[in-house]
Amino acid sequence: MAALDTHSKIDLIGFNLKMLAKGQQRSLLISAGAMEDKEFLLDACRKMAEVGVGLYATPGTHRFLAENGVESIAARKISSDEEPNIKTLIQDGKVDFVVNILTGDSTYDEASDAASIRSLSVKHGIPLYTDRAVAKETIELVLSDLEKGTYSYSIRSDDRPWDLRQRFLELVRQRGGWSNHHGHFDKAYLISPENLALGFADMEKKWELYRHLKENYTHEDLVERISRALQTVVDQGSQYCRTMVDADSIIGLKPIHAAVEVKERFKDKIRFEIGVQPLEGVLDESSREQYIEACKLADFCGGLPSRDRPQEGKHLDIVMETAKELNKMVEVHVDQENNPFQHETELLCLKTIEHGMQGRVYGIHSISVSAKDESEQDRIVALCKEADVGIVICPSAALSMKQLPMQGPLHNSIGPFVKMKNAGVRTYLGIDNIADLFMPVVDGDMWTEVRMLMEACRHYDLEQIADWASEPPLHILSEQAAKVAAE
Numbered sequence: 116m117a118a119l120d121t122h123s124k125i126d127l128i129g130f131n132l133k134m135l136a137k138g139q140q141r142s143l144l145i146s147a148g149a150m151e152d153k154e155f156l157l158d159a160c161r162k163m164a165e166v167g168v169g170l171y172a173t174p175g176t177h178r179f180l181a182e183n184g185v186e187s188i189a190a191r192k193i194s195s196d197e198e199p200n201i202k203t204l205i206q207d208g209k210v211d212f213v214v215n216i217l218t219g220d221s222t223y224d225e226a227s228d229a230a231s232i233r234s235l236s237v238k239h240g241i242p243l244y245t246d247r248a249v250a251k252e253t254i255e256l257v258l259s260d261l262e263k264g265t266y267s268y269s270i271r272s273d274d275r276p277w278d279l280r281q282r283f284l285e286l287v288r289q290r291g292g293w294s295n296h297h298g299h300f301d302k303a304y305l306i307s308p309e310n311l312a313l314g315f316a317d318m319e320k321k322w323e324l325y326r327h328l329k330e331n332y333t334h335e336d337l338v339e340r341i342s343r344a345l346q347t348v349v350d351q352g353s354q355y356c357r358t359m360v361d362a363d364s365i366i367g368l369k370p371i372h373a374a375v376e377v378k379e380r381f382k383d384k385i386r387f388e389i390g391v392q393p394l395e396g397v398l399d400e401s402s403r404e405q406y407i408e409a410c411k412l413a414d415f416c417g418g419l420p421s422r423d424r425p426q427e428g429k430h431l432d433i434v435m436e437t438a439k440e441l442n443k444m445v446e447v448h449v450d451q452e453n454n455p456f457q458h459e460t461e462l463l464c465l466k467t468i469e470h471g472m473q474g475r476v477y478g479i480h481s482i483s484v485s486a487k488d489e490s491e492q493d494r495i496v497a498l499c500k501e502a503d504v505g506i507v508i509c510p511s512a513a514l515s516m517k518q519l520p521m522q523g524p525l526h527n528s529i530g531p532f533v534k535m536k537n538a539g540v541r542t543y544l545g546i547d548n549i550a551d552l553f554m555p556v557v558d559g560d561m562w563t564e565v566r567m568l569m570e571a572c573r574h575y576d577l578e579q580i581a582d583w584a585s586e587p588p589l590h591i592l593s594e595q596a597a598k599v600a601a602e
Contacts, residue, residue: 140167140169141167141168141169141211141212142168142169142170142171142209142210142211142212143160143163143168143169143170143171143210143211143212143213143214144171144172144190144201144204144205144210144212144213144214144215145160145170145171145172145173145176145187145213145214145215146172146173146176146201146214146215146216147160147172147173147175147176147179147214147216147247148216148217148247149216150179152216152247153175153176153179155247155248155251156214156216156247156250156251157179157180157183157185159250159251159254159255160180160185160187161183161184161185162254162255162258163254163258164185164186164187166258166261168212169188170185170186170187170188171187171188171189171190171199171204171209171210172187172188172189172190173189173190173191173192173201174189174191177189177190190204192228193228193231193232194228201228201232201235202231202235205232205235205236205239205241206235206239208239210241211241211242212241212242213232213236213241213242213243213244214243214244214245214247214250215229215232215233215243215244215245216245216246216247216250217229217245229245233245279577280562280566282577283562283565283577283580283581284562286577286578286581287352287581287584287585288352289581290581290582290585291354291585292351292352292353292354292355292585293348293351293352293353293354293355293544293561293584293585294353294354294355294356294543294544294584294585294586294587294588295348295353295355295356295357295544295545295546295561296355296357296446296477296507296543296544296545296588297357297358297359297446297479297507297509297543297545297546297547298344298356298357298358298359298545298546298547298548298549299358299359299360299392299547299548299549299551299553300340300341300344300345300358300360300374300549301332301337301340301341301358301359301360301361301370301373301374302325302328302361302548302551302552302553303340303341303343303344303548303549303550303551304340304343304344304549304550304551305328305340305550305551305552306550306551306552306555310552311555313552314552314553314555316552317517318451318452318553321552321553322394322422324552325361325394325552326365328552329361329365329366330365330366332366332369332370333369334369334372334373337369337370337373337374338373338376338377341358341360341373341374341377342377342380342381344358344549344559345358345377345381345385345387347549347558347559348385348546348559348561349381349384349385351560351561351562353385353561354385354386354585354587355385355386355387355388355587355588355591356385356386356387356388357387357388357389357390357414357415357446357588358374358387358389358390359389359390359391359392359415359417359446360373360374360389360390360391360392360409360413361391361392361393361394362391362392362393362405362406362408362409362410363393363394363395363402363405363406364395364399364401364402364405365395366405367405368405368408368409368412370409371389371391371409371412371413372412374389374413375389375412386587386591388414388415388588389412389413389414389415390413390414390415390416390417390444390446391406391409391410391413391415391416391417392417392419393406393417393418393419393422393430393434394419394422395422396419396422396423396430397418397423397430397433397434398423398426398429398430398433403433406437407437410437410438410441410443411441413443414443414444415443415444415445415446415477416434416435416437416438416441416443416444416445416446417434417445417446417447417448418430418431418434418445418446418447418448418463419447419448420447420448420449420459420462420463421448421451421452421459427459427462428462428466431447431462431463431466432466432470434447435466435467435470435472435476436470438472438475439470439472444475444476444477444588444590445467445472445475445476445477446476446477446478446479446507447459447463447476447477447478447479448479448480449462449463449478449479449480449481450478450480450481450482450483450484450530451479451480451482451483451516452482452483452516452519453482453483453485453486453513453516453517453518453519453528454483454486454519454521455483455486455487455521455522455523456483456521457483457486459478459483460478460481460483460484460495460499460506461495461498463476463478463502463504464495464498464499464501464502464504465498465502467502467503467504468501468502473502473503473504474503474589475589475590476502476503476504476505477504477505477506477507477543477588478499478504478505478506478507479506479507479509479545480507480508480509480512480513480530481499481506481508481530481531482513482516482528482529482530484496484530484531485524485526485527485528485529485530485531486521486523486524486526487523487524488523488524489524492531492534493534496531496534496535496538496540497538499535499538499540500538500539500540503541504540504541505540505541505542505543505588505589506530506535506540506541506542506543507542507543507544507545508529508530508532508542508543508544508545508568509544509545509546509547509564510529510564510565510567510568510571511547511554511557511563511564511567512545512547512548512553512554512557513528513529513530513571514527514528514529514567514571515528515554516528527571527572528571529568529571529572532568532572532574533572533574536579536583541586541589542583543583543586543588544561544564544565544568544583544584544586545564546559546561546564561584565580565584568580
């Protein structure tokens with residue numbers, strides 16, 4: 116069946132629910148077009164009448180139905196002063212489903228009538244079909260759903276249709292498992308009741324506090340915590356996971372060495388990739404040296420342009436030049452603050468194009484894009500598409516951002532997922548932090564992250580969300596395609 120947009124799906128489900136109602140008349144308005152269209156739709160109309168749906172039909176269709184033993188009420192054209200006519204039937208809520216197939220009749224302004232019918236149907240939330248095949252298929256689906264009780268409710272239903280979590284997990288399993296595109300596993304499990312109050316600090320303060328924590332890291336400790344976080348992801352049936360680890364003048368290369376060891380241990384369980392987080396920036400020479408050395412061992416060169424304010428552009432130049440020299444992918448934290456005056460997503464896209472890195476760069480968060488007005492959001496989303504920058508959304512982390520005393524459109528603190536999806540921007544799921552100073556109560560459960568996204572964005576298309584939550588990065592899809600082609 117042809118794909119329906121969201122509003123059409125809502126209207127059709129509404130009609131299905133009306134079909135279940137006891138003691139309520141349901142009505143279909145049909146203008147069946149040319150004779151061959153009338154013949155094509157005759158059986159569908161007869162079946163609707165048999166289940167108690169009242170039929171309103173335009174004069175030609177009314178005569179045809181009567182000649183074939185199907186009862187209907189004549190409905191006049193919109194321009195008619197006689198009652199009932201199409202306009203008043205729709206306006207007065209007397210029809211629940213409209214089929215309007217054009218005849219090609221040139222004796223009156225059929226196009227204007229069709230436009231008016233469409234406008235009235237949309238305004239009043241009534242399903243409208245203008246293609247005979249789609250109309251017939253939809254009617255047959257409605258009748259099938261009625262017979263099967265698809266939309267009826269039974270408390271004793273064995274398949275628990277209300278258990279959307281289990282249905283969603285099965286959709287993810289069918290797609291090969293979860294894909295987690297962002298984490299900070301070197302920081303995981305550092306929270307405790309004793310230091311929980313640090314969770315109230317703002318992001319920049321936490322960056323500072325981590326300097327003291329990192330000084331006490333050991334190789335064994337890092338391996339244990341990274342392994343524990345990765346095992347949490349594996350236990351959920353995941354096919355892919357990526358984490359960032361710090362590399363700077365304070366911690367040196369300890370985290371990357373530990374992460375590489377964990378990667379080797381888990382190589383038969385999951386595709387695990389590592390990015391480098393420049394938490395001390397890349398403009399400081401000593402930290403940049405450690406960063407570059409770590410990137411040589413990693414899969415991704417990470418970025419944190421806000422750490423090198425006001426020289427975010429120079430920060431990205433260094434990150435991308437390093438990635439090109441080492442033939443690595445790039446992932447960059449952008450627009451984390453839910454701040455309408457941040458412009459890091461746009462800057463990342465422009466730098467991606469400038470450095471010829473299209474298809475190799477991922478932005479993490481892009482929350483602040485949602486704090487801008489609609490036209491700015493649309494412009495930046497279009498730029499993401501042009502630069503072929505993938506955007507990773509970490510729902511719990513996004514929603515945890517502090518509210519700022521700034522003006523902007525009312526919105527939830529999360530990147531504009533639906534806008535990006537509709538524009539064809541690649542989007543991905545990230546867990547982000549697990550049980551650390553940044554996210555004290557996040558436990559790495561990916562269903563929780565998915566649910567947070569669906570609620571925050573009011574987007575409940577389970578198939579689409581399952582695609583998002585299981586999608587591997589672009590380079591792995593390319594590897595898989597090449598492997599299939601070679602077989």
